[in-house]
Amino acid sequence: MTDQELQVWVEAISLRSFGRAFTHRATFNSRLRSTGGRYFMKSHNIEINPKQLEHYGTAETEKIIKHELCHYHLHLLGRGYQHRDADFKSLLKKVDGSRFCQSLPGAQSRRHLPYRYELVCQSCGQKYPRKKKVDVKRYRCGKCAGKLKLFPLQPEAK
Structure with missing residues (x-):
């Protein structure tokens, strides 16, 4: 699917599900990794992850588009467009x-x-497992305020 086909699809979903026109740009962004799509508040454009369409098909991608259109329409109407807002939750459920x-x-x-x-306190022996490397000079033990020492649990990949 091309960006032009996505644009037409988003415009159709907007009219059908929201009764309002989508007048900005919708494009694919293959660099998105952990999200299905994004809504930009300044430009009002929408980006969709093409990998979602590739792996889960049109039905799941349409739900992602509806999610982003909820942000879009609510933001333009001056209502609660954030995930935590009741307006957003109710509109998302409705569509x-x-x-x-x-x-x-x-x-x-x-x-x-x-x-x-693993960070190990040199005073009390308290252990703190970590997924990312930490600068031990900046932190102290939360139990006794002792100095910490960093130990790799696996060989570091470069």
Whole structure:
């Protein structure tokens, strides 16, 4: 699917589901990794992750488009367009948009990566597992305020 076909599709979904025209640009952005789409408040444009269409098809991608159109229309109307706002939640439910997109196959979030480092307090021995490397000069033990030492749990990949 091309950007022009996506533009026509988004405009049709906007008219059909929201009863309002989408007058800005909709494009694909293949650099998106952890999100299905983005709405830009300054330009009012929408970007969609093409990998979602590739892996999950048109039905799931349409729900993502509806999600982004909820941000778009509510923002232009001056109503609550953020995820936590009641206006957003109710409109999303009304148009059957998705609250979250599905994870792409092979994509791991940092939350699921194994611990790669361990901070050990030199005074009390308290251990703190870490996924990212930390500068031990900037931190102290939360239990006794002792100095910390960093130990790699696996060989560091470069």
